[in-house]
């Protein structure tokens with residue numbers, strides 16, 4: 001009995017305990033190695049030619065990537081913000097003793113630096129910015145950057161056609177679940193390369209890199225992949241608001257379908273394919 005209670009509590013805090021804004025700082029910091037690897041690749045692409053006195057990290061989440069930005073770019077100051085209370089609390093815990101890192105709970109579109117910044121950087125955030133807000137966000141990036149400053153980001157592209165998306169579409173449309181999604185609205189916005197190029201060049205940015213690349217990722221085991229999916233999957237977050245048992249069942253069914261379709265076994269490392277967009281743009285001098 002006691003064992004069962006401890007087990008269920010652990011499951012709850014690993015996957016289920018989402019904050020009111022849909023993000024759980026504790027589960028995110030545990031299951032976001034994939035995003036940290038993408039941040040590292042982005043830094044490689046950025047190179048060290050960039051003068052990075054002041055950096056603005058928007059959508060910093062739990063701060064997983066702040067440490068590598070701090071170490072690899074050696075900025076004089078990092079301004080980091082995130083709209084989620086749960087995420088920002090975790091980030092503050094980690095960087096409490098750093099005078100040169102300012103962490104605030106803030107919508108990126110409300111950011112105003114005290115003096116202009118050299119680099120705006122963001123990892124897996126742009127696909128959470130709705131289409132009606134993206135122009136405003138790019139204007140804020142532009143307004144805060146110094147002339148010649150850079151805007152670098154990596155974020156998700158649509159998963160259309162990938163095995164995971166096929167499983168998700170099938171499951172959502174199945175008799176078992178379709179009635180639960182009648183009011184579902186997708187929280188993510190997937191931008192196309194051409195669309196972003198247009199938006200950025202209209203704002204006067206020069207594009208240095210803007211590519212959509214398939215990425216093959218490997219997760220150590222099944223719980224690692226499931227935990228990763230649980231922290232961003234909009235459908236799971238949506239069901240969680242309605243019924244936590246139903247959301248867990250849905251996630252289980254989805255992950256089983258994915259494993260079956262890709263012919264993988266839970267006791268081995270798991271392969272996962274996604275498409276990421278990488279962006280490096282420079283503000284005109």
Ligand SMILES: C[S@@+](CC[C@H](N)C(=O)[O-])C[C@H]1O[C@@H](n2cnc3c(N)ncnc32)[C@H](O)[C@@H]1O
Pocket residue numbers: 023032035036039058059060061062063064065081082083084087106107108109122123124125128129232
């Ligand atoms: C997938 S997480 C990425 C976190 C972090 N960048 C990382 O790579 O670990 C997406 C983050 O974007 C944040 N976010 C979404 N919209 C935002 C906005 N308008 N302003 C600031 N943060 C936002 C969410 O709260 C969430 O923490």
